[in-house]
Amino acid sequence: MINKVVSNAEEAVKDIKDNAVLMLGGFGLCGIPENCISALLKTGVKGLTCISNNAGVDDFGIGLMLKTRQVKKMISSYVGENAEFERQLLAGELEVDLIPQGTLAERIRAGGAGIPAFFTPAGYGTEVAEGKEIREFHGKKYLMEAWLQADFALVKAWKGDTAGNLIYKGTARNFNPMMAAAGKITIAEVEELVPVGELDPNYIHTPGIYVQRIFEGKNYEKRIEQRTVTPR
Numbered sequence: 001m002i003n004k005v006v007s008n009a010e011e012a013v014k015d016i017k018d019n020a021v022l023m024l025g026g027f028g029l030c031g032i033p034e035n036c037i038s039a040l041l042k043t044g045v046k047g048l049t050c051i052s053n054n055a056g057v058d059d060f061g062i063g064l065m066l067k068t069r070q071v072k073k074m075i076s077s078y079v080g081e082n083a084e085f086e087r088q089l090l091a092g093e094l095e096v097d098l099i100p101q102g103t104l105a106e107r108i109r110a111g112g113a114g115i116p117a118f119f120t121p122a123g124y125g126t127e128v129a130e131g132k133e134i135r136e137f138h139g140k141k142y143l144m145e146a147w148l149q150a151d152f153a154l155v156k157a158w159k160g161d162t163a164g165n166l167i168y169k170g171t172a173r174n175f176n177p178m179m180a181a182a183g184k185i186t187i188a189e190v191e192e193l194v195p196v197g198e199l200d201p202n203y204i205h206t207p208g209i210y211v212q213r214i215f216e217g218k219n220y221e222k223r224i225e226q227r228t229v230t231p232r
Helices: 009-013 034-043 062-067 083-090 101-113 176-182
Strands: 021-024 048-051 071-076 095-098 117-120 134-137 140-146 150-161 183-194 213-216
Touching (some): 009 183, 021 176, 034 183, 101 176
Parallel strands (some): 021 048, 021 150, 048 071, 071 095
Antiparallel strands (some): 134 140
């Protein structure tokens, strides 16, 4: 029986070395690999290139690794919720590749599908197109974008089994499935870990073939970036 379970986050990330390229699932603070990030803070690994939709907030998510200067480069689509991210970017202390959100998602998906490049109209005529090949299709200009792949993909799922099959819940799915396919080594943390056979095959989002390590996480905060309530 295939068993990909590791004991905890520390065990899962222990071989991530300096200058590694990481993908980190999540959108804002939703569906982020909280336990893996906490474990990376403890290892002190540095020079990381992090591929993520955004960088969390100043005191949570990837924002914590920015504070400890463990991140050398961010490949993202949004920086608006993280003051330290913005400060390092404007000060020239952090390399940042800002990518249209749909293009970022497709570059990751292409990396998992083995498609080295594709053409998109997003970004044509802007700074995004600088240095990229441009072609015309049916009277419209498109620019070529390359796939994204990573040494490690760190993803968060709702449920998983010991063979690495994953189910995400609601909008916490976001970038996680495509990143799971685009990492050379995919590490999954789950809220509930069950034996093989417990998950309904019809509801599995990421097949275990894409996952090399899995563990049951703990102490999930599930923060909300901006809480808006209706006045009474």
